[in-house]
Amino acid sequence: MIAGRAFVYGDQIDTDVLAPGAYMKRPLAELAQHCLEAVDPNFASNVRRGDVIVAGSGFGIGSSREQAAQALIELGVGCVLAKSFARIFYRNALNLGLPVLVLDAPHAIARGMRVEVDIATGRVAVPALQLDYSAQPIPPFLQALLADGGLIPHLKKRFAARSG
Amino acid sequence: MMTLAEKIIARAAGKNLVRPGEIVTCQVDLAMMHDSGGPRRVDSKLRELGVGIWDPDRVVVVSDHYVPAVDADSAEILSFTRGWVAERGIRHFYDMRGICHVVLQEHGHLRPGMFAVGGDSHSPSGGAVGAFMVGIGATEMAGVLATGEIWIRVPETLRIDLSGALGPCLSSKDVLLHLCATLGMNNDYLCIEYAGEAIADLSMAERLTLCNMAAELGGKTGIVAPDARTAAALAAAGAPNTFDPSWRSDEGAATRHHRVDLSALSPHVAAPHSPANSSPVNDHAGTRIDQAYIGACTGAKLQDLQMAASVLRGHRVASHVRLLIAPASTQTTLQAARDGTLQILTEAGAILLPSGCGACAGLGAGVLAKGEICIASTARNFKGRMGSAESRVYLGSPYTVAASAIKGAIADPREVHA
Secondary structure (H helix, E strand, O other), rough: OOEEEEOOOOOOOEEHHHHHHHHHOHHHHHHHHHOOOOOOOOOHOOOOOOOOOEEEOOEEEEOOOOOOHHHHHHHOOEEEEEOOEHHHHHHHHHHHOOOOOEEOOOOOOOOOOOEEEEEEOOEEEEEEEEEEOEEOOOHHHHHHHOOOHHHHHHHHHHHHHHOO | OHHOOOOOOHHHHHOOOOOOEEEEEEEEOOOEEEEEOOHOOOOOOOOOOOOOOHHHHEEEEEOOOOOOOOOHHHHHHHHHHHHHHHHHHOEEEOOOOEOOHHHHHHHHOOOOOOOOEEEOOHHHHHHHHHHHHOOOOOOHHHHHHHEEEEEEEOOEEEEEEEEEEOOOOOOOOHHHHHHHHOOOOOOEEEEEEOOOOHOOOOOHHHHHHHHHOOOOOOOOOOOOOHHHHHHHHHOOOOOEEEEOOOOOOOOOOOOOOEEEEHHHHOEEEEEOOOOOOEEEHHOOOEOOOEEEOOHHHHHHHHHHHHHHHHOOOOOOOOOOOOOEOOOEEEEHHHHHHHHHHHHHHOOOOOOOOOOOHHHHOOOOOOOOOOEEEEEEEEOOOOOOOOOOOOOEEEOOHHHHHHHHHHEEEEOOHHEEEE
């Protein structure tokens, strides 16, 4: 279960907003300080471990740079709920161990509301609204990858099983 | 009955038939990565896995993002990349030879029917030669390097039928900006196949632009079935002659359709901060610009430079505008020098920049200050991408960028060219 405050954004939050090109050659911790600053200048200083991003369609559109997902992990984001994801971002996030769920139903989640997300079932509880939403659950084989902590630990396990 | 993309995926998955929505594991024919998302990002992951590269001869590395080095950070990245390819025994390494998507095709690495992955979101460019090529991130690339395989959900194919002929000062860039406006940027998980009677007339460079910007449409990739033009380009690039006419979609296999009449199109410009924010150039004509930028895999191939030169010939760039041109590859520069294109551009007042991703990705020379306005032949105008988050970038074809540079404001190239 992931629980935190909602940070709510609109459609097409792109990879240049998540991981600005100007900081791409800098260490991740520094890059992460600029994550989302073009649309929310204080995001990096406000966000806390376990917080949840709630966004519209096309989240992560643009570049293949996985720092877009990694910066969110670095800042402690627990989960991203979006109406739809750009495909490379979606794969990057899961490969790095960041849960991302498609929440396409209209919702009334507002900034700062507490959001509880059950990754396995896709249930999204919002106590302030006394409402539960259903996000599309992550496909089972990707849940297995996520449970291992991402693609690299997942492959490590596979290689170990093969040689053992 | 299968589409071209389905046929390639089925072959790579060792199956006779695949269907859209099915998840399969494919053997990778070629993996391409660059200095930004490549060696520096995959090395620690490969070490963690404790394995080598499945087949170094199927890997191509191109240093194009941080070239040439502008500070100690970028110099370190380039130095690390050089050391890494030597240590890992990778023969196919292009160091500062141009932008990966253009370099791959110039050197004949991609061939029809290939299943390829690239560590860059504009990897759909590979579809220009009839390969199925998708963009992936660095962790996924490490997985491919370790195993030689990748899972993929078989995409539905959206067939875009192109008919008619492009008018003067129109290019495939205008076609894509028009498509971004009409189809939007969330055509998720679709393979976009460009087909129809007009495709035969489009050069390989124009096809590369179409496939390249399938990324802006949100597609999984873009593709054009190989034809005689493809075969000629492959021969010129020294690729083995593997032209196989069966690499095409079966009639009726595509599940979605769209049509574009090229003859009805006018030059398009995308306003800040999205390629989908596009409309005919006249909607923005007169918007004063500070910079005009011709660069990137999308907009600085030889033909793109020739388009710009056809408008700039005999004109001068407006005194308050800087026109920056970063040819897509060193081969592009050489060819443009030989055919006189560079002379026309520089006589008009253009400033030549090194070949690489450069300002398109907010790197190197040509980034923008707060409040500045630029028109660029690149693919993306996301907020802050080319520099300050408070700069504004319009997208247009090389014709439109050149015309705007002359006028000092966004202009219809047909009015300048006449």
